[in-house]
Amino acid sequence: MARNTFDQDETLEQGFSMYHVKRLYDYMRPYNKPIFFCMFLMVISSILGLLGPYIIKVALDDYIPNKNIAGLTGATVLFILSLIGISWIMQNRIKTMGRVGQDILIDMRHDLFVNLQRLPFTYYDTRPHGKILVRVVNYINSLSDLLSNGFVNLVADIFSIILTMVFMFVLDARLAWVSLIGVPILMAFMYPLKALQRKAHQKLSTKQSNMNAYVSESINGMRVTQAFAHEEESMRVNEHVCEEYSNAWLGAVKLNFLVWPIMDNVATLTVALVYGSAVFIFVDNITVGLLVAFVAYVWRFWGPITNLGNFYNTIINAMANLERIFELMDEEPTVQDAPGATELPQINGLVEFEDVKFAYEDDEMILKGVSFTAKPGERVAIVGPTGSGKTTIINLISRFYNINDGRILIDGHDISQVTLKSLRGQMGIMMQDSFIFSGTIMDNIRYGNLDATDEEVIAAAKVVKAHDFIMSFEQGYETVVNERGDRLSVGQRQLISFARALLANPKILILDEATSSIDSQTEVLLQQGLDELLKGRTSFVIAHRLSTIKNSDKIIYIQDGKILEMGTHDELIAEGGGYCHLYTTQYELLKA
Ligand SMILES: Nc1ncnc2c1ncn2[C@@H]1O[C@H](COP(=O)(O)OP(=O)(O)OP(=O)(O)O)[C@@H](O)[C@H]1O
Numbered sequence: 001m002a003r004n005t006f007d008q009d010e011t012l013e014q015g016f017s018m019y020h021v022k023r024l025y026d027y028m029r030p031y032n033k034p035i036f037f038c039m040f041l042m043v044i045s046s047i048l049g050l051l052g053p054y055i056i057k058v059a060l061d062d063y064i065p066n067k068n069i070a071g072l073t074g075a076t077v078l079f080i081l082s083l084i085g086i087s088w089i090m091q092n093r094i095k096t097m098g099r100v101g102q103d104i105l106i107d108m109r110h111d112l113f114v115n116l117q118r119l120p121f122t123y124y125d126t127r128p129h130g131k132i133l134v135r136v137v138n139y140i141n142s143l144s145d146l147l148s149n150g151f152v153n154l155v156a157d158i159f160s161i162i163l164t165m166v167f168m169f170v171l172d173a174r175l176a177w178v179s180l181i182g183v184p185i186l187m188a189f190m191y192p193l194k195a196l197q198r199k200a201h202q203k204l205s206t207k208q209s210n211m212n213a214y215v216s217e218s219i220n221g222m223r224v225t226q227a228f229a230h231e232e233e234s235m236r237v238n239e240h241v242c243e244e245y246s247n248a249w250l251g252a253v254k255l256n257f258l259v260w261p262i263m264d265n266v267a268t269l270t271v272a273l274v275y276g277s278a279v280f281i282f283v284d285n286i287t288v289g290l291l292v293a294f295v296a297y298v299w300r301f302w303g304p305i306t307n308l309g310n311f312y313n314t315i316i317n318a319m320a321n322l323e324r325i326f327e328l329m330d331e332e333p334t335v336q337d338a339p340g341a342t343e344l345p346q347i348n349g350l351v352e353f354e355d356v357k358f359a360y361e362d363d364e365m366i367l368k369g370v371s372f373t374a375k376p377g378e379r380v381a382i383v384g385p386t387g388s389g390k391t392t393i394i395n396l397i398s399r400f401y402n403i404n405d406g407r408i409l410i411d412g413h414d415i416s417q418v419t420l421k422s423l424r425g426q427m428g429i430m431m432q433d434s435f436i437f438s439g440t441i442m443d444n445i446r447y448g449n450l451d452a453t454d455e456e457v458i459a460a461a462k463v464v465k466a467h468d469f470i471m472s473f474e475q476g477y478e479t480v481v482n483e484r485g486d487r488l489s490v491g492q493r494q495l496i497s498f499a500r501a502l503l504a505n506p507k508i509l510i511l512d513e514a515t516s517s518i519d520s521q522t523e524v525l526l527q528q529g530l531d532e533l534l535k536g537r538t539s540f541v542i543a544h545r546l547s548t549i550k551n552s553d554k555i556i557y558i559q560d561g562k563i564l565e566m567g568t569h570d571e572l573i574a575e576g577g578g579y580c581h582l583y584t585t586q587y588e589l590l591k592a
Pocket residue numbers: 125360361366384385386387388389390391392393
């Protein structure tokens with residue numbers, strides 16, 4: 001999968017097609033009833049709107065010359081009633097379609113979010129998160145107008161155009177033909193514009209995505225930016241992405257704004273032709289009332305055509321975003337249950353790596369044939385230099401990535417053939433980055449097991465020695481923390497994540513640098529609790545502080561994606577290899 005950065009335009013793997021329109025219609029289908037009802041209302045509204053000029057014609061040509069007061073009063077009342085009817089219909093349409101539009105957006109957001117949950121680490125590794133966010137939030141929002149007004153108005157406008165033509169032909173077929181001259185002229189202008197608009201809107205959505213990605217990255221990296229006093233550089237980049245966005249916006253809007261004047265000019269030209277032909281060619285058979293009514297119909301004919309132009313702008317914009325929304329919705333998780341995957345039964349915790357080869361990106365093998373066995377209940381430590389592949393190994397146990405070659409077995413079951421849920425549901429994982437969700441400390445720990453009682457949460461916190469610092473907060477376990485865990489120190493965040501992993505009560509426990517930021521005194525206390533707790537569980541521990549893994553049943557020393565040494569602490573020290581060197585260096589440093 002190609003990597004993308006905030007300043008790199010995303011290319012679409014698949015262009016716009018009728019398939020996208022069909023997909024959009026699938027979302028609208030459940031709301032057919034209110035949508036068709038609103039379309040029906042709009043058709044009635046068009047008919048009422050078209051009555052106006054006819055009433056004026058009758059008033060001008062018949063009632064006023066004949067001083068027919070009763071007829072004139074009746075026509076006025078009818079005219080007012082038609083205006084009231086139109087306004088009632090408008091109100092109801094806005095209310096109903098507003099609701100329907102929002103409901104459709106909720107359905108689309110739901111489906112997008114469902115797929116986001118399924119997508120593997122690789123997907124998130126390879127693109128800025130702001131670019132994902134923009135699809136779920138901004139692009140979906142941009143469909144609101146199309147769904148609330150666009151389609152209903154489209155049908156009403158088409159109906160209105162046809163009905164107006166009928167009125168025009170009934171009134172005077174010669175003038176009706178004259179007023180249609182504008183249609184091919186309009187087509188000749190609009191056709192070449194279409195391709196330009198489509199490109200401009202695609203560019204706009206790409207630049208919006210880039211801008212979002214940079215803002216999101218800047219917020220996440222704000223502390224580093226301020227620490228290095230790089231605000232100006234950051235602002236310069238921001239100005240650049242904003243300028244690119246605004247240029248793209250201007251480009252798209254400039255083309256959109258061409259649509260309306262073209263239509264207006266063609267409409268004016270048509271009216272002029274109607275007047276001209278009425279005065280110079282068909283002068284004998286035309287009354288004032290007929291001409292006034294006819295010109296009113298010509299404007300009414302061009303009104304919906306102008307609306308169609310606006311609808312066209314909306315749909316061009318929406319389609320550029322829809323392409324990306326559906327692309328994300330259709331993104332197939334590369335890590336998913338194999339066909340016929342079975343449930344992993346309750347495990348004992350035997351983990352076997354058989355000649356596992358793995359690459360994040362095709363060209364660079366990270367694990368180059370890793371084999372080891374961890375027996376149930378064994379405590380396995382994985383050590384090695386930075387970037388040697390330790391985290392990669394433990395990420396593979398939970399199948400966050402698919403391996404390129406070899407096999408990983410748990411209790412003899414190949415993990416690629418069992419369901420992800422049954423596999424991950426039996427593991428407790430504490431990752432290097434102790435992520436804290438916004439909410440209370442209690443909720444954050446309970447994330448490990450949503451069914452756990454408050455007492456169980458507190459018990460887990462006590463085991464990892466987090467209870468005391470939690471209780472030192474005024475609100476204890478109910479203290480609200482945010483996404484970055486800003487109220488908490490890094491060590492405190494680690495302890496909370498630790499408690500979360502334990503609460504899952506897993507047969508396999510994975511601890512990646514679980515205690516790297518915890519003071520030595522707390523760590524000693526924690527180790528005592530842990531010894532008891534890890535009994536009966538297979539655990540994988542990664543720790544740079546080697547004193548914490550000395551007592552492990554097995555230490556795996558990995559370098560450059562290969563296991564170089566494996567054994568107990570004493571055995572590896574006796575071997576005098578890489579582990580011994582690492583350990584003695586650390587020991588010397590501590591002594592110094
Ligand atoms: N998501 C990723 N995409 C591409 N390459 C990656 C990714 N994560 C890690 N790598 C690469 O894989 C190699 C092993 O990384 P890994 O995180 O497993 O190392 P580690 O031994 O855990 O290091 P550390 O001690 O620093 O945590 C590194 O060279 C790293 O650049």
